[in-house]
Amino acid sequence: MDKKIIIGAVVALLVIIVGAAVLMGGGTTERGPGEIVVAAYSHGGEPEAGFDPIAGWNYYAEPLIQSTLLKMTPNGTYAKDLATDYEISDDYKTYTVDLRKDVKFTDGSDLTAEDVAFTYNAAKESGASLDLSALDKAEAQGDYKVKFTLNKSDSTFLDKMAYIGIVPSDSYNNESYGENPIGSGPYKFVQWDKGQQVILEKNPDYYGKQPEIEKITILFAQNEAAFNLAKNGEADIVAVPLEYGKEKLDGYTMYLQDTIDVRGVSLPSVPDTGELSPDDNYTIGNNVTCDIAIRKALNYGINRTALAEGALNGLGYPSYDGIAHQLPWANKEAAIEDGDVAYANKTLEEAGWVDSDGDGIREKNGTKASFKIYYSASAPERQALAVGAAEQAKQFGIEIEPVGAEWDEIYPNEFSQGVLWGYGSTDPSDMYGEYYSSSDFNPARVNNSAVDKHMDDAFAESREDSYKDWSAVSWDGSTGISPKGDANWLWLGEIKYGYFVNDRVDISNDTALLQPHGGDLFSNVYDWTMTNATAEK
Template sequence: MIIAAVIIVSSMSSPMAGSISDNSPSQVSGEQIGSQSSEKLVESSGSEELIAAVGTHGGEPETGFNPITGWGKSSEPLVQSTLFKRDSEANLIKDLATDYAISDDGLRWTVKIRNDVKFHDGTPLTAKDVAFTFNTAANASGGTDLSVLEKAIATDDYTVEFELNDPQTTFVNKLIAVGIVPEHAYNAETYGSNPIGSGPYRFVQWDKGQQVIFEANPDYYGQEPHFKKLTLIFMASDAAFAAAKAGQVDLAEIPASYAYQTVDGMKIVSLDSIDARGISFPMNPNTGEKTENGYAIGNNVTSDPAIRKALNIGIDRQALIDGALNGQGKEEFTGVDKLPWGNKEAIFEDGDIEEAKKILAEGGWKDTDGDGIVEKNGLKAEFTLTYPASAQERQALAVSVGEEAKKLGINIKVEGKSWDEIYTLCYSSPNVWGYGSLDPTDIYLRYYSKSYDPSTRNNVIMYNNSVVDNYLRTAMTSSDQDTAIKNWQLAAWDGTTGFSEKGDAPWLWMATINYVYIMDEDLDIGTPRIQPHGANIFGNILEWKRA
């Protein structure tokens, strides 16, 4: 697998693995608007300060910088430490943890932690804080799904045991996702606005809707960061580019449409990601059934496999990338192509309009009235495709898919909606989603039949394949990594069935997007971490320096 960090002309290789090495860094993100002066938005007294506008993916956290409610879920939480992290090649590395062991039945995980860590207020971090964090996060039903955790117990000052209710080997990813908070200083109502952690940076100030400021932690147990002060400006991507062009920020996340711009004194950096864009297809016909919340279930067009397969085969993914994403992306066929559990055998040849039309015809879909739209038993091959109205690249992809579908005789009506609206429609209407995680649990929640849950939007299309279910359960509970990976792959395609296009085609995966940044020419960001859904530009912040 290749994960590239491209300064438009260069790249770096990033294979994936799973061994444990030693300690490594952190992350953050942002969103909003700023002034248009030629001065930096925040006064900077030297090269050891960094001002960044990185608000497009992730944005300003609604509940503040609180891991219990989701801060740092898919990236490293700058203020807090985690038990483990992943390096630029996705190897598991130690942060607070020094060692761990798993019981034979897979239901008890024992983690040893460092004895030299202090919170930013000088209080020692102990196993009680770790247990408190995980128990609180599990009870809060926050940003990280900890439903598998029965309870966490501190057995001594530097040992914590996690008791699980299901032997899920992917639990290690929860130990990466949750930043540790101090039991003595945690208040659910106020912590997010004034967080205390033990990470490489300590919180200084949050001006809601504008910026947040962090300063280097002088007592940090790891590598000392070059940048002693970080100011993150919450700014939308178009405004961020304007701010960078005006010399107001050192770094900004920008739209793909600006990827080939030239700005004096700055460079464009385009990072490959595992953040995939895909369209969910409701699998059941519309019989009038509703969810427990009263939302319609099923779609009479997308429930037909010929429609789903024809779209998967007929859509030209590279054309979508070249047009909708300005070339800033890679083709995606299963949602996890680049990951170790991606199945190369499930990848297929796309952009084949004639084959797509053949699939439709064999499925009984024909244009009998000459209006350019195929129909079957009086039902037109048309449906509404929703996308979050605030996401420019998803809108562009949705529109492009609609244009490609016309060539097949399928009419797609594209509509931008708020997430609140999408959550009421996604059981009956296809939607453009974004997923990208180093945790294969995402696959399980998306395709395992029993994971359907209207409250979490897991398996909203109600996909149900007993063979796939068996592969997913085996992968989820196997203590042998090779066995787990093999079963994740078989769930996509085993030669007969699976969740890929070659099987049931419940999704149309289109592309992984690139994260595009403009930054000072002298800014050296080292070897970036793999970019998940939501971005992780600050994942290796301890490597950053001025060249």
């Protein structure tokens, strides 16, 4: 989720803006016939720790510089990459993987099982990449076989094998690797101009399908700065906020790509009793949102279709449980008829929330129905959603104060106020962090034994069999986290990603993967082509 993806990106925001301004200064940028310039989501935020998978570089996306054991396909299945075969024990506690024997790192050394085992063990220890808490240890068994032993059944461990880039164990240094990464992926690292860009060139020794694009320069520019790059013809592929999704630019095509990226607000479901989180000493609980009547009123009273048309520029899709409708564990039964202000008013009144002083805000036992929703100040669609939800909530007497902030200010409030998060993964186990009662994250403080059991059961089942239990987390006919159940979150909508693509480039939109939260524009980079021989504009 956000906490992993945005590490370093917001810290570098001011530097990014200055760097982008320098890069955009005056006229078009010359590009060779096989060279492209990109400013896009997953690579848009400059990583504080550099391009190190162990430190969290580009999880849930094509790392470009490094290789992964498996790759996700457009239909949601897995294709082999470094892995040539794998076996899974019946209890989903042991995964054994056979490796290719023809893979070299860009420093000329062989990639072996020792490198894979080292990468996974180090990533587990760092805690900055994927959730590897189920991993007990990874062991090399000879040069080209790796054994992963888990401390519990976890059928989703296969997902982790698709998203962790492998680093060389012999030369890896956690202090320097991120600034000069060595990998075995389709591209090799050339140069990092901090605050401005990173330059990658095609790896001639790559074992897989050789991409046509020879050189990729990734600019650290976002939002309006990125849009200006496209307007000035200075970049070939530019990710822009949805507010620009219907704009037209000469020489560019706007691609609106489907995603599984969802936006929603966590609503603390316990009262503020003075309890603090054990690790960070953050306040836990909110005396307004702890009342299920408040949470129900919001979930039934907010009109998500209106938000999709307004805040998401007509390019969104309502969401009721945070599971994108394209995923096989999506739960249609979680959907409700929302925008029902009468139901919201009735629910609040029956629970004792009344506006006794005529100020338009209900109160109960001296407590105003008022709380904050924090959102990332660098995310325009989150601001629009927070403001839109706040305006609608006024209709039934709930006051919401939208607060745009940096993440170092948002995190201390994550257990005590509403926070507008982004979420969306091909790995269903991400739901564990949001909803499992003992999860360290769980900002809404969900505590539902039936929800916990559905997730426990899902981990111990095959991927296909588990879908019914992941789906039941939302609503199983009796309970769940969705509006019909505990309404722990106010899920609002799925979004699309908008990319301006220069006519000189073809990004093979037909072969693109569904993009997870954070984006994976480069997932099909092997299929991209140069449609023109020159970059003249």
